[in-house]
Structure formats: C-alpha cells, structure tokens
Amino acid sequence: MNPKGVNLSDVWWDVSPVRHAKCNGRNGANELPLKVLDRVIELSTDEGDLVFDPFGGAGTTYMAAEIKARRWLGIEIGPTDDIVQRFAEIEQDSKILDDQRKELNALFSAQVRVARERAGWWTCESVRVADEEKRQRALNLG
Ligand SMILES: C[S@@+](CC[C@H](N)C(=O)[O-])C[C@H]1O[C@@H](n2cnc3c(N)ncnc32)[C@H](O)[C@@H]1O
Structure with missing residues (x-):
C-alpha cells in the first residue's frame, strides 16, 4: 500500500467472501477474493517476478498475477476447465481489480x-x- 496511506492491519476485515453465483460455481473451490491476492502479490513481489501457487482452485492467484504483470506457475489436482474459462474472460476480473484499486488507501x-x-x-x-x-x-x- 502507499506508505503515506492507510496502514494495513493484521486482520483484513474489508474483504468479503466470494459470493457471486457464477464464481461460487467454479470447481466447487473455496475461491479467494481477488482483493486478497492483489494485496499479497503487491506486498511481496515486483512486476516480472514469478508467483507460484500449488493449490490452483479457481485460479485467483494466477489471474491476479497475470493482471499485475507477474509471471505465474500453478498446480491443481482437480479440474482446471474453470481456470481456463476464467482466463478467456480476463477482462471481467481486470475490471473488478480496477474498481477495487480505486478505493486503495481509503479508510x-x-x-x-x-x-x-x-x-x-x-x-x-x-x-x-x-x-x-x-x-x-x-x-x-x-
Ligand atoms: C482453497 S482451494 C484454492 C483456492 C484458490 N487459491 C483460489 O482462490 O481460487 C485449494 C485447491 O487446492 C487443490 N489441491 C488440494 N490438494 C492438492 C494437491 N496435492 N495438489 C494440487 N492441488 C491440490 C484443491 O483441489 C483445491 O482446488
């Protein structure tokens, strides 16, 4: 986060579970919100870095990494069709992330x-x- 902005606390109370019916249908995976991965990746990597998530699920890590210009590598033991489909509609996640980032550093x-x-x-x-x-x-x- 912006060093002159709001401090990020240990508990991220501003993140809601993914509830959208379409997203919840993905893989039956416990999908993490993009907001979480946006933060984790922003805090721990720079553009071009490699992000590895061995538990792909709905592919949120890969999607956030892709949008944020990181390279990424993943493993998923279950079906990956939904991840592939998600990437075919990447502009939807891109818009969600853009909208979320507009509220960055807002209390x-x-x-x-x-x-x-x-x-x-x-x-x-x-x-x-x-x-x-x-x-x-x-x-x-x-
Ligand atoms: C909680 S979900 C990950 C959610 C993901 N981070 C997201 O937000 O979309 C955990 C995933 O790990 C996968 N998994 C569990 N054991 C695994 C293994 N040994 N190798 C690869 N994937 C595994 C499960 O199939 C499940 O899809």
Missing part, C-alpha cells in the same frame, strides 16, 4: 461510507468538514 469503501452517513456516524469527509469549520471559527475569533 472506508464507498459502500461503507454511505452506510455510515445514513447511520449518522462519522466519516473522513465529515471529520474534514468539522475540522474546517473549527479552523474558520478560530480564525474569526482571532
């Missing part, structure tokens, strides 16, 4: 921010506005 995702606003809880934006109002009041008093 709350757009969805969480809206939910917090609706609940009347603080958001980064509300704190900024409150801070600015405080600063203006202080200037006016001075």
Whole structure:
C-alpha cells in the first residue's frame, strides 16, 4: 500500500467472501477474493517476478498475477476447465481489480461510507468538514 496511506492491519476485515453465483460455481473451490491476492502479490513481489501457487482452485492467484504483470506457475489436482474459462474472460476480473484499486488507501469503501452517513456516524469527509469549520471559527475569533 502507499506508505503515506492507510496502514494495513493484521486482520483484513474489508474483504468479503466470494459470493457471486457464477464464481461460487467454479470447481466447487473455496475461491479467494481477488482483493486478497492483489494485496499479497503487491506486498511481496515486483512486476516480472514469478508467483507460484500449488493449490490452483479457481485460479485467483494466477489471474491476479497475470493482471499485475507477474509471471505465474500453478498446480491443481482437480479440474482446471474453470481456470481456463476464467482466463478467456480476463477482462471481467481486470475490471473488478480496477474498481477495487480505486478505493486503495481509503479508510472506508464507498459502500461503507454511505452506510455510515445514513447511520449518522462519522466519516473522513465529515471529520474534514468539522475540522474546517473549527479552523474558520478560530480564525474569526482571532
Ligand atoms: C482453497 S482451494 C484454492 C483456492 C484458490 N487459491 C483460489 O482462490 O481460487 C485449494 C485447491 O487446492 C487443490 N489441491 C488440494 N490438494 C492438492 C494437491 N496435492 N495438489 C494440487 N492441488 C491440490 C484443491 O483441489 C483445491 O482446488
């Protein structure tokens, strides 16, 4: 992550399980979200590095590695048709990753921010506005 951005904690509470019906049908594999592999690969490799995942499953590691310009190598004991098909539709995963990366270094995702606003809880934006109002009041008093 950006060294000037949000710290990445040990527990990644912002990652949801893959629930999309189409994805869940893949291989019956316990598919990891692209977000997890995006982070793992981003944190541990540079472009052109080789990523090895010996438990292919739905091929999320390979997909993330491919999109992120890493070389990759994999093994899967079960069927790999779904991985091959996934690569034929790589633009779908590419778009998912692009959309996720737009929210990189944001404390709350757009969805969480809206939910917090609706609940009347603080958001980064509300704190900024409150801070600015405080600063203006202080200037006016001075
Ligand atoms: C949890 S899934 C991996 C999910 C994958 N990382 C993803 O997100 O798409 C584990 C996979 O490892 C495979 N597997 C288990 N034992 C294996 C072995 N000895 N050699 C190769 N693959 C194996 C299973 O068939 C299963 O598809």
